[in-house]
Amino acid sequence: MTDLPGDNPPGPGESADAGSAAGGSAGAAGGAGSASAGSPYEPEELVQQDGMGVPDPFLRLWTPHRMAYIAGENKPTSTSSGDDCPFCRIPSLPDADGLIVHRGPAAYAVLNLYPYNPGHLMIVPYRHVADYTDLTPEEVSDVATLTRQAMQAVRIASAAHGFNIGMNQGEIAGAGIAAHLHQHVVPRWGGDTNFMPVVAQTKVLPQLLTDTRALLTKSWPTP
The missing domain is CATH 3.30.428.10 (HIT-like)
Structure with missing residues (x-):
């Protein structure tokens, strides 16, 4: 599963700019919002996406197939x-x-x-x-x-x-x-x-x- 980062408040003693500049590994390294060490839900690597701020520890479950239902795919027009x-x-x-x-x-x-x-x-x-x-x-x-x-x-x-x-x-x-x-x-x-x-x-x-x-x-x- 691919994890895309989102905004996350910096941890104690860590600035948002420093976390962004350091990339995904520094952003995941410890801040109040990081996942607990050894957690089975902790991603191995948090990928930094340009313009998205400091990575966060959340896993995303993407369900794009649901958009077909929301958009009315296969729904009759008459x-x-x-x-x-x-x-x-x-x-x-x-x-x-x-x-x-x-x-x-x-x-x-x-x-x-x-x-x-x-x-x-x-x-x-x-x-x-x-x-x-x-x-x-x-x-x-x-x-x-x-x-x-x-x-x-x-x-x-x-x-x-x-x-x-x-x-x-x-x-x-x-x-x-x-x-x-x-x-x-x-x-x-x-x-x-x-x-x-x-x-x-x-x-x-x-x-x-x-x-x-x-x-x-x-x-x-x-x-």
């Missing part, structure tokens, strides 16, 4: 069906490319591209429909069946302690893609809400989506 809707387009892709875990007769299970937790699935009807009350009896049945199977698969694969399951109906309710109905299945574990999402609005995910998909596909129960 409410119509077709290739502009990701949930309409995904079933036309190979399962591995679309991150599809399982296909049912009227709906499919797919990994969330921006997961809240590892194994975050969505159950999506093939038909481009916005409201749960507009689903056919067959679609309702398939969404329910895939939801149950998704829970079973995640419990087999990763022993989830619980789940958050639900739909956001309409943009006002928080639906990112309101025009195409989708139900979230979010696995939960004790302690999975820690300081990272609470303080830093950052989620640390231990596994690539392609590996998660392979694991869940293998664990999907046989009907």
Whole structure:
């Protein structure tokens, strides 16, 4: 992990100019803001970046992939069906490319591209429909069946302690893609809400989506 410096108050007897002139090693050498000697979180070398002041001891966890979500990548520009809707387009892709875990007769299970937790699935009807009350009896049945199977698969694969399951109906309710109905299945574990999402609005995910998909596909129960 690369550490980029930021401003840090000089330690006792140390001027900011002296720390800047001496480079990264002098800036890390001891000041009130330096990491404790022998700390497992202490970077081996604090790199001085021109114009950024005295290096500090903090490690940075960069998550640039989140900017795609913030900037609205893959979000439809219209409410119509077709290739502009990701949930309409995904079933036309190979399962591995679309991150599809399982296909049912009227709906499919797919990994969330921006997961809240590892194994975050969505159950999506093939038909481009916005409201749960507009689903056919067959679609309702398939969404329910895939939801149950998704829970079973995640419990087999990763022993989830619980789940958050639900739909956001309409943009006002928080639906990112309101025009195409989708139900979230979010696995939960004790302690999975820690300081990272609470303080830093950052989620640390231990596994690539392609590996998660392979694991869940293998664990999907046989009907």
